[in-house]
Amino acid sequence: MEIISGRRIADEIQSGLKAANRVKELVPCLAVIDIGEFKDNDIYINLKRKAVESIGGTTRVVKLKAETSQEEVLEIIRDLNQDHSVDGILLQLPLPAHLDAERELFLEAIACEKDVDGFSPWNRGRLMGPQPEFVSCAALACLDVCRRYLDSLAGKKALLVGNSFDVVQPLALMLIKEGCSVCIEPEYKPEALAGADIAVIEAGTPLMIGFGDVKSKILMIDAGFHWFNDKACGNIDREAVAARDGYLLPVPGGLGPLLIAHLMVNLSRAAGRKK
Amino acid sequence: MEIISGRRIADEIQSGLKAANRVKELVPCLAVIDIGEFKDNDIYINLKRKAVESIGGTTRVVKLKAETSQEEVLEIIRDLNQDHSVDGILLQLPLPAHLDAERELFLEAIACEKDVDGFSPWNRGRLMGPQPEFVSCAALACLDVCRRYLDSLAGKKALLVGNSFDVVQPLALMLIKEGCSVCIEPEYKPEALAGADIAVIEAGTPLMIGFGDVKSKILMIDAGFHWFNDKACGNIDREAVAARDGYLLPVPGGLGPLLIAHLMVNLSRAAGRKK
Numbered sequence: 253m254e255i256i257s258g259r260r261i262a263d264e265i266q267s268g269l270k271a272a273n274r275v276k277e278l279v280p281c282l283a284v285i286d287i288g289e290f291k292d293n294d295i296y297i298n299l300k301r302k303a304v305e306s307i308g309g310t311t312r313v314v315k316l317k318a319e320t321s322q323e324e325v326l327e328i329i330r331d332l333n334q335d336h337s338v339d340g341i342l343l344q345l346p347l348p349a350h351l352d353a354e355r356e357l358f359l360e361a362i363a364c365e366k367d368v369d370g371f372s373p374w375n376r377g378r379l380m381g382p383q384p385e386f387v388s389c390a391a392l393a394c395l396d397v398c399r400r401y402l403d404s405l406a407g408k409k410a411l412l413v414g415n416s417f418d419v420v421q422p423l424a425l426m427l428i429k430e431g432c433s434v435c436i437e438p439e440y441k442p443e444a445l446a447g448a449d450i451a452v453i454e455a456g457t458p459l460m461i462g463f464g465d466v467k468s469k470i471l472m473i474d475a476g477f478h479w480f481n482d483k484a485c486g487n488i489d490r491e492a493v494a495a496r497d498g499y500l501l502p503v504p505g506g507l508g509p510l511l512i513a514h515l516m517v518n519l520s521r522a523a524g525r526k527k
Numbered sequence: 528m529e530i531i532s533g534r535r536i537a538d539e540i541q542s543g544l545k546a547a548n549r550v551k552e553l554v555p556c557l558a559v560i561d562i563g564e565f566k567d568n569d570i571y572i573n574l575k576r577k578a579v580e581s582i583g584g585t586t587r588v589v590k591l592k593a594e595t596s597q598e599e600v601l602e603i604i605r606d607l608n609q610d611h612s613v614d615g616i617l618l619q620l621p622l623p624a625h626l627d628a629e630r631e632l633f634l635e636a637i638a639c640e641k642d643v644d645g646f647s648p649w650n651r652g653r654l655m656g657p658q659p660e661f662v663s664c665a666a667l668a669c670l671d672v673c674r675r676y677l678d679s680l681a682g683k684k685a686l687l688v689g690n691s692f693d694v695v696q697p698l699a700l701m702l703i704k705e706g707c708s709v710c711i712e713p714e715y716k717p718e719a720l721a722g723a724d725i726a727v728i729e730a731g732t733p734l735m736i737g738f739g740d741v742k743s744k745i746l747m748i749d750a751g752f753h754w755f756n757d758k759a760c761g762n763i764d765r766e767a768v769a770a771r772d773g774y775l776l777p778v779p780g781g782l783g784p785l786l787i788a789h790l791m792v793n794l795s796r797a798a799g800r801k802k
Binding site for chain 2: 355356372374377381383421425436437444
């Protein structure tokens with residue numbers, strides 16, 4: 253397996269954006285709404301902050317207490333929508349339990365031209381039309397890797413395992429448009445890999461996919477994330493599959509940095525449009 | 528093959544709606560915007576008009592010349608959005624060539640609470656969330672048949688052939704949520720039917736699927752429509768497959784009436800909400 257460095261591609265993308273933003277005199281501003289006390293949120297927000305810095309932009313984190321009411325969150329979103337110094341708005345997920353049922357309401361409240369995550373119903377729905385606007389960064393990152401490592405997508409067979417609204421559903425729609433055969437399985441079964449040119453494994457358990465499962469000449473994208481024996485890992489055991497012929501976007505160092513790079517693409521685009 | 532009568536199910540649904548609308552004192556009003564001179568449009572609009580009548584509602588057809596400008600169409604949509612006597616708004620497709628590039632713009636202009644076709648980006652995007660609003664009637668009709676003829680959907684294998692935004696894409700998303708394994712193929716290949724519990728064949732040629740292709744115990748939905756030897760037909764040759772064990776929603780008399788019945792469900796819902 254050739255291990256694809258998501259980190260390297262992400263750095264490449266971000267360097268390009270930095271240069272382009274400098275030429276266009278753009279200083280993109282990302283607002284992140286962070287509600288409650290999720291330990292991992294700090295890690296993810298810091299990664300985004302560093303990425304924004306790397307493209308010459310700024311980040312504004314709006315930190316809210318777990319007890320924040322629905323109305324207060326909507327008020328803050330409305331303020332950020334109106335604020336001309338803000339280019340992109342991102343609601344850090346997950347939400348505290350008492351607000352989780354309001355997720356759609358919040359995503360919908362984000363102005364579609366600032367919805368750099370591509371999570372608002374309007375942007376999700378544009379994906380089914382001829383001209384999508386902002387698309388989920390994780391799905392864009394997967395499509396990017398497919399384009400880089402396969403000659404053409406039309407006629408290719410793609411297996412997607414999972415059902416998420418941010419990876420599997422938008423990626424399925426994009427691959428259908430590319431003329432791929434797309435199979436979506438709720439759970440992983442080794443036999444589903446037969447004949448697949450692309451496999452994106454989101455639903456799974458730590459390191460569940462090993463040597464015996466993996467076919468030759470396949471592009472595998474690990475879209476799982478687990479803490480296992482105190483180490484970050486995905487669904488695919490990269491050591492075990494190393495001897496196979498093909499490509500692997502592994503966890504860690506794969507989809508994580510690459511999706512943040514695509515968030516930076518969306519953010520720069522949002523900033524460029526406004527000008 | 529047991530031939531499923533889309534007509535019979537449609538009549539059942541519409542009788543139920545008629546009774547329910549009478550009890551709720553609803554007289555749903557559907558506005559249809561019909562631009563240009565497409566011969567088949569009159570046929571389709573008359574079928575919808577009759578269906579609306581059958582549920583105790585009224586239809587208002589806004590007939591526009593082929594030369595109508597983009598701005599005039601948008602103006603009419605805005606007027607209908609504001610008009611409290613109108614419950615549902617439908618843009619009859621196809622559009623004249625000079626307006627075709629504006630299709631998304633028009634669909635987007637329709638107020639989402641009157642978008643009974645479920646074609647606006649907002650409604651298409653809601654489909655990826657936990658609470659869809661109005662969903663494409665053709666996709667709803669297919670799901671309805673699946674629910675009526677299969678014990679449960681979770682774990683079933685569905686094959687969808689085609690890539691349309693009104694049948695294949697929304698149906699794929701709904702079946703993924705039901706826990707199905709969903710395979711979407713851009714073109715029909717007989718081997719793709721292997722192991723399928725459900726097959727929805729939209730892309731195809733007249734009567735291309737015959738006895739040799741069809742497996743036993745399958746639910747087949749013909750979502751093709753062709754004029755062939757002066758007769759309406761679908762992708763599946765119902766005479767040829769008659770001896771197989773399974774269920775077929777055929778063309779004609781299958782998806783056509785059933786999708787109009789689901790349009791009536793959406794229209795009655797839109798009218799009921801407003802009250």
